[in-house]
Amino acid sequence: MELKAYLAERRQWVEDALEGLLPSDEAGGTILKAMRYSLFAGGKRLRPILCMAGAEAVGGQPRKVLKFACAIEMIHTYSLVHDDLPAMDDDDYRRGVPTNHRVFGEGMAVLAGDGLLTEAMVVITDPATWQGLEPARVMEAANLVMRAASFRGMVGGQAADLEAEGKGGELSDVEFIHMRKTAALISASVESGGVLAGGEPNQLTALRHYGMRMGMAFQIADDLLDVEGDPGLMGKPTGSDEAKGKLTYPGVVGIAQAKAKASQLVREAIGIVSTLGPRAEALVEIARFVVRRVS
Amino acid sequence: MELKAYLAERRQWVEDALEGLLPSDEAGGTILKAMRYSLFAGGKRLRPILCMAGAEAVGGQPRKVLKFACAIEMIHTYSLVHDDLPAMDDDDYRRGVPTNHRVFGEGMAVLAGDGLLTEAMVVITDPATWQGLEPARVMEAANLVMRAASFRGMVGGQAADLEAEGKGGELSDVEFIHMRKTAALISASVESGGVLAGGEPNQLTALRHYGMRMGMAFQIADDLLDVEGDPGLMGKPTGSDEAKGKLTYPGVVGIAQAKAKASQLVREAIGIVSTLGPRAEALVEIARFVVRRVS
Secondary structure (H helix, E strand, O other), X not given: OOHHHHHHXXXXXXXXXXXXXXXXXXHHHHHHHHHHHHHOOOOXXXXXHHHHHHHHHOOOOHHHHHHHHHHHHHHHHHHHHXXXXXXXXXXOEEOOEEOHHHHHOHHHHHHHHHHHHHHHHHHHHOHHHHOXXXXXXXXXHHHHHHHHHOOOOHHHHHHHHHHHOOOOOOHHHHHHHHHHHHHHHHHHHHHHHHHHOOOOHHHHHHHHHHHHHHHHHHHHHXXXXXXXXXXXXXXXXOOHHHHHOOOOHHHHHOHHHHHHHHHHHHHHHHHHHHOOXXXXXXXXXXXXXXXXXXX | OOHHHHHHHXXXXXXXXXXXXXXXXXXXXXXXXXXXXXXXXXXXXXXXXXHHHHHHHOOOOHHHHHHHHHHHHHHHHHHHHHHOOOOOOOOOEEOOEEOHHHHHOHHHHHHHHHHHHHHHHHHHHOHHHHOOOOHHHHHHHHHHHHHHHOOOXXXXXXXXHHHHOOOOOOHHHHHHHHHHHHHHHHHHHHHHHHHHOOOOHHHHHHHHHHHHHHHHHHHHHHHHHHHHOOHHHHOOOOOHHHXXXXXXXXXXXXXXXXXXXXXXXXXXXXXXXXXXXXXHHHHHHHHHHHHHXXX
């Protein structure tokens, strides 16, 4: 398969569906503008693409889980808006444009994040989303995603990240943070697609373990890009993790070891998901792509 | 019925259920402590009590919707934590104790709010919550609550409130804000209870309209207490709305008119919900109680 074309096509599906789910509307006021500002700031849409690929890997139709997948992108975007806040990572740029609070102010940015998170739940529970899907399965998939977003996952990882800032830490600390902050939602994206498509327990286990390893590798790659990446390509300055005293994988084990770890995780992820056969080809290619970004 | 004893009993149900849903756990770290700090700061638990009363008003069992009702309280608490932030209302005290960000810091308070909001959705989608309820009805009730919490409701009301600060406004502006910021979630609390208990469309309409009026009356009473209340009883200083240039009902129409409006809304609410018969007695008494707080 041609991954670049595949990703471009799926990304367009997500853009179009998001536009339909959260259309521009003057009556929505500043808050809707602020929500849309970050939602349409040009992300890779990796998580919704993974959700659809998870559905396909167990024999489902990707289009049937598209709206649910878009809700995951809203959750991801809310987390970026809140992470960028002055009281958190205090970032001025994201994807090449000023961060939400730099444009709309801090209070409105908190609310824009809240608006995106509640909107994800509005979308998930909307009959238009779960049409043609079994309600009990939608609940199960939603529970999985929400647990990954909760204090057990993303919120907990960000809290640990905040507490670790400037204090340093060990490998186990950075793994604790990365697993929760990044890998949990990536894994839930893949697995929830499988759940919605009616995957068997052993298939779902494979998707979950693939997602955990892929998510970890993705975050290590992100850490590495902050050290070695091209700021022009990334739309934000590099070296910011070190400047802030952030706990990162290369910061703890060095660049060479971090690269080796990312490669190993991707190999494991591919091995696990290959058991699902040719329908999992996209997941294999996406994992290869993640590690190619840095090696 | 003896409202005081009724409210005390139901409040205890909610306290116990919340404790079971979000138990203390050292492994949960600072984030869980911060979430629990605000969740167990001694609220009236009005919204979950209204949700259960909504179920009863259409012939349902209150215990069957208790966990769902607790999720609404988590949503309410998240909104208080974020509203109190320095970038928003910048409040130092709430219910007699320092606000979340005064104890845990601003970044952690943002995350505590996020943690409570995601936890609400974890609870709603947990099979233990919807055991014995129809999944499609739980989805419908959840959608109703989430819309009320979204930019169409609570988040939108808070955003408008933020923008209006210090600018003044008319009666239509304050009604726009109060309807979204307060009445929307109160109305959704009552109606979702009715939905979960299998209420008929005309019954649900009555619950919704009751909730809107009761919620508006509740917010007007809150505004009035900020002008005339006893700071010792309320656990926070009075006069803060005026000091901040907040748009309030008595600020726009005066104290006497605001009281008259609250009384009128409660009369209407009682008239509407009385059509449901004696099973709606608790809702009638709660509405009377709301206006008694200020008259």
